[in-house]
Amino acid sequence: MITFALALLRALARDRAGIILTLLAPIAFFTLIGSFYQHLERPDGLRILLALQDESGTTEGHRLAHAIRRHAPATVVVRDVAESGEETSALFGDIRIKPGFRSDRGQVQIRAAVPFPGGASLIHQTVELAMLKEFGASAVTMNIETLAVPGRLLGDAAAGVCVGFMMFSIASFVARGLADDAAGLVDRLRSMGFGSLKLVVARCVVMTLVGCCQAAITLCWGTLIFGIWPGALLGLFATCLTGAFCMAAFFGFVAAVCGTRARFAAVAPVLTLALAGISGAFIPKFLLPESIATVGALLFPAWMIDAGRQAVEGGLAVVQMMGLVVFGLAFLSLTATVSHWMRRA
Numbered sequence: 001m002i003t004f005a006l007a008l009l010r011a012l013a014r015d016r017a018g019i020i021l022t023l024l025a026p027i028a029f030f031t032l033i034g035s036f037y038q039h040l041e042r043p044d045g046l047r048i049l050l051a052l053q054d055e056s057g058t059t060e061g062h063r064l065a066h067a068i069r070r071h072a073p074a075t076v077v078v079r080d081v082a083e084s085g086e087e088t089s090a091l092f093g094d095i096r097i098k099p100g101f102r103s104d105r106g107q108v109q110i111r112a113a114v115p116f117p118g119g120a121s122l123i124h125q126t127v128e129l130a131m132l133k134e135f136g137a138s139a140v141t142m143n144i145e146t147l148a149v150p151g152r153l154l155g156d157a158a159a160g161v162c163v164g165f166m167m168f169s170i171a172s173f174v175a176r177g178l179a180d181d182a183a184g185l186v187d188r189l190r191s192m193g194f195g196s197l198k199l200v201v202a203r204c205v206v207m208t209l210v211g212c213c214q215a216a217i218t219l220c221w222g223t224l225i226f227g228i229w230p231g232a233l234l235g236l237f238a239t240c241l242t243g244a245f246c247m248a249a250f251f252g253f254v255a256a257v258c259g260t261r262a263r264f265a266a267v268a269p270v271l272t273l274a275l276a277g278i279s280g281a282f283i284p285k286f287l288l289p290e291s292i293a294t295v296g297a298l299l300f301p302a303w304m305i306d307a308g309r310q311a312v313e314g315g316l317a318v319v320q321m322m323g324l325v326v327f328g329l330a331f332l333s334l335t336a337t338v339s340h341w342m343r344r345a
Contacts, residue, residue, distance in 0.1 A: 056101035067130035159308030178261035211244030231314025243304030249331035
């Protein structure tokens with residue numbers, strides 16, 4: 001028994017890449033989670049970005065808008081609608097100073113989508129403080145109307161869960177394909193006249209269908225249980241299809257580079273956790289530290305999450321979906337090229 005155990009240890013020791021990746025995976029994931037918690041614990045860790053729209057057309061309305069920006073606490077960042085237009089996905093709500101506003105009459109409307117308890121009250125108190133600072137105790141605070149709108153956590157979580165588990169399932173099927181190749185399946189197919197490109201495309205199509213079906217079932221469950229009704233159903237389907245295609249092509253490329261199932265089994269979980277964590281599949285990007293969120297926004301899983309969230313909200317993320325298609329085609333071409341080189345070698 002001791003001899004057998006030593007033999008197993010020697011076999012494991014020969015796979016140095018697998019051992020290194022196995023040890024690095026928890027370190028990388030803990031770094032991400034630790035950075036997230038450390039970020040939240042800082043006084044300015046979570047900033048509430050709000051859009052301010054002054055529709056008053058009055059001097060007092062302009063004074064109030066200026067006071068809101070000047071007296072907002074450090075955790076509340078208030079920007080004009082024109083300034084925040086490019087950051088719509090990062091907004092936690094908006095403040096609208098209604099037409100004809102005056103300190104003794106008129107209305108301020110707050111739409112709050114802050115994903116933690118007390119967030120709407122914090123925005124309400126920010127407007128109250130600005131009114132008191134600008135107009136004194138005579139200001140009528142009852143003119144502040146607060147409307148709660150659906151938060152962003154559930155919408156981001158729906159797309160994030162789809163992306164995270166889509167990567168796990170596709171990686172699992174790709175690993176099974178490597179095992180079949182090791183058993184001689186790819187050699188038999190090549191003897192029947194199938195070239196590298198045909199094999200790569202066929203596998204990518206199958207993995208795309210698997211990933212798309214998994215995402216569809218997950219989103220249907222979210223609709224039935226949590227009421228996440230997609231505003232753009234066709235856009236959501238297109239997001240699932242393009243995202244699954246890009247991920248299938250990517251993991252096919254990783255498998256081609258790894259060459260063996262053992263090496264792929266060591267690399268794939270690390271890649272999946274890293275990509276899912278940084279891109280916002282586990283923790284929404286707007287809650288991550290800015291440095292991590294900036295890097296994550298450049299990764300293709302983040303494009304699918306953004307496109308999925310926009311589809312749920314009724315939008316159509318054409319740019320993100322085009323990016324997924326382009327990257328998928330690039331990975332597909334690279335996979336065919338690497339497979340051809342491996343065969344000749």
